[in-house]
Amino acid sequence: MAQTQDYDLGPNTFPRGWFMVADAASVTSMPRAERFFGQDLVLYRGQSGTAYMVDAYCPHMGTHLAKNTTSYVIQDKIHVEGDSIRCPYHAWRFGPDGRCDQIPYFNGPIPAAARIKSWTVVERYGAIFAWHDAEGGEPDFDLPTLPEWDDPSYVRWIFDELGVLPCHQKEIVDNIADVAHLGPTHGGPCEYFHNEIDGVVARQKQGAPHRSLAPGQMLETDTWYTGPGVLVSYFNDGDSVMFITHTPVEDGSVRAWHGLLWRSPNAVATPQDAETARLYQAGSLAALAQDFEIWANKRACVSPLVVPGDGAFGKVRIWYQQFFHPRALAGEFQAKANGFHAVRGMPPHNQRVA
């Protein structure tokens, strides 16, 4: 299993950015153990309804805050109180900022070290996203804006949980430049294709008659990463909006989700439209499964053997490296990666997008 160091991506094992950590519907007032970024974590929803992600281990004596079913803290349902979480062992309680706010058997000043890391988390588009930054900084870019999520003519996605893939997410990210697989893998040989890179955004525009998703018609897609782990793809100017997110679990494995917003013909989507949307999402998932089967079984590609006609893998790699380096250096990678990248022998899309 190749790791960040093998790909020579940068000094940080895990990239900086927003990452999906849960389907929002699955986060409840029962704290749940998770693992991302090589760390044990706990997700829970406070009584205000806000979701939190905290480091898993209690600073008192190292108890896992979620892996317990028998303590009376759990049985008496005082595990989450307000928006605080209580340890099952000696019942220390930690507030939403991670600071211990109660030691039930000690009234003195609470030691400053009695705290857990509470991650920067947002709930959006039916998902919980966490900001990961090895330097501990605040977010310096936002998640993509999806007005369709709040448009009643669209049917919202219900996430497909794709599980954990035993490959580094670099293998998935390469796909944004991979013009030459679209025909053989997906039955969509491109009639035009190019990439555009601008700061933290890496974009792909392509059009192809697509054997499975749009038989007999053109499927034109406008697809972009906002940061290293969140991808949006507009199909035919927003008839559907595909969402793929992937989050490192360990150094060399990645967990992914997929969803599809579908534009109904009605001003307010009907229950019948919702059923149709599920079918479209299943079609989109089937296309993604064609990639997944490759990724799940391939060996690592540390450096592709590129020929003219392959996409701009080198530029995408430089773009991706910015997230593995200190934030202060990101601009240097962006300056080298930014721009309009066409493929030899392939017309680009005729309209440039900002």
Ligand code: FES
């Ligand atoms: S180990 Fe958590 S309160 Fe003691």
Ligand SMILES: [Fe+2]
């Ligand atoms: Fe693909």
